[in-house]
Amino acid sequence: xxxxxxxxxxxxxxxxxxxxxxxxxxxxxxxxxxxxxxxxxxxxxxxxxxxxxxxxxxxxxxxxxxxxxxxxxxxxxxxxxxxxxxxxxxxxxxxxxxxxxxxxxxxxx
Amino acid sequence: xxxxxxxxxxxxxxxxxxxxxxxxxxxxxxxxxxxxxxxxxxxxxxxxxxxxxxxxxxxxxxxxxxxxxxxxxxxxxxxxxxxxxxxxxxxxxxxxxxxxxxxxxxxxxxxxx
Numbered sequence: 001x002x003x004x005x006x007x008x009x010x011x012x013x014x015x016x017x018x019x020x021x022x023x024x025x026x027x028x029x030x031x032x033x034x035x036x037x038x039x040x041x042x043x044x045x046x047x048x049x050x051x052x053x054x055x056x057x058x059x060x061x062x063x064x065x066x067x068x069x070x071x072x073x074x075x076x077x078x079x080x081x082x083x084x085x086x087x088x089x090x091x092x093x094x095x096x097x098x099x100x101x102x103x104x105x106x107x108x109x
Numbered sequence: 110x111x112x113x114x115x116x117x118x119x120x121x122x123x124x125x126x127x128x129x130x131x132x133x134x135x136x137x138x139x140x141x142x143x144x145x146x147x148x149x150x151x152x153x154x155x156x157x158x159x160x161x162x163x164x165x166x167x168x169x170x171x172x173x174x175x176x177x178x179x180x181x182x183x184x185x186x187x188x189x190x191x192x193x194x195x196x197x198x199x200x201x202x203x204x205x206x207x208x209x210x211x212x213x214x215x216x217x218x219x220x221x222x
Contacts, residue, residue, distance in 0.1 A: 033210060042113070042199055043152075045210030086150060090211075096165055097207060099144075099152035 004091045004100035012106040019076045021103040023089030026070065030092050034063060034074050037086045037102065046074075046087075081109045112136050115200045115214035122190055123222055130185045130217045132200030140164075141183035142201040142211065143175060152199070158183050159205070190221045 007022045025032070031050045035043040049056045049065045049072065056063045062075040072091075076083055086104045090097035115132040122128050134141065142165075143155040156175040157165035163175070172188045187194060200214040 031208065035210075037150075040216075042201075042213030042215045043211070045212070048208065048210060088152065092207075095206070096154055096157060097211070098154070101149055101151045104150075 004089045004098055006087070006089060006100045006103040008103060009101070010104045010106075012108065013079055015079060015081055015107050015109050017079055019079050019083070019105055019107070021074045021087050021105070023072045023074070023091075023100060024070055025072075025089070025091040025093075025098075027093040028067070028070075032065060032072050032092070033090045033097065034061075034072075035088045035090060035099075037088065039085070043088060076105075079105075079107045081107050083107050113200055113202055113212050113214040115198075115217050117217060118215065119218050119220075121220045121222065124190055124192060126190050127186070127188045128190060128219070129187070130198055130200075130219075132183050132185070132214060134181055134200075134202040134212070136202060136212060138202035138204055138212070139180055140203050140205060140207065141177065141180070142203075143183065143185050144199040144201060144213075146197045146199060146216070148196070156183075156185075187219075190219075192221050195219055195221045 004025045033048045034046045037043045047058045060077045065072045084107045086102040088102045090099045113134045140159045142157045158177045161177045174186045177183045197216045201211040203211045
């Protein structure tokens with residue numbers, strides 16, 4: 001069964017605004033990763049957060065992890081048109097990563 | 110240099126045919142994967158190979174057979190193609206458990222008519 005689900009399914013914002021995407025997962029995990037997929041392309045790894053970490057930053061990206069709620073969020077600050085893509089979380093309960101269905105982000109110039 | 114390359118990029122074929130998708134990585138990774146992405150963008154793991162050895166084989170019809178001649182290659186052969194096999198197939202690779210992330214190919218869009 002599907003391990004992770006992203007919310008919302010689609011998000012449309014103006015350039016310069018912040019975008020927040022959420023991910024919920026079902027079972028305990030060792031770590032969680034976020035990926036970006038541009039249209040017609042493969043997924044690109046963005047950031048990994050371990051189960052003993054609560055927050056992690058990478059450039060304009062901020063990821064949080066709440067293991068008690070089995071959820072994670074990805075915040076993109078000061079969004080740009082080039083951030084338009086689908087964003088996936090991938091959680092790892094055992095020996096592989098399970099992906100959700102993604103959040104489709106559109107940043108309007 | 111392309112890190113994970115898969116060919117072909119597009120594949121249109123008739124029901125009942127047999128087809129193969131090839132994947133190669135030049136990253137020195139020891140684990141390779143095949144994922145299927147459906148029309149709703151859901152990504153489902155199909156197979157995982159570590160050092161040419163099958164370690165994950167999810168519930169996939171036995172019409173799908175992966176072949177790993179060496180740890181840099183993982184090919185996917187599909188027999189007797191069905192309409193429901195239409196999807197985008199992604200190859201990926203990683204070091205061992207993938208804790209540094211997976212590197213994905215750009216996908217093969219398979220259309221069965």
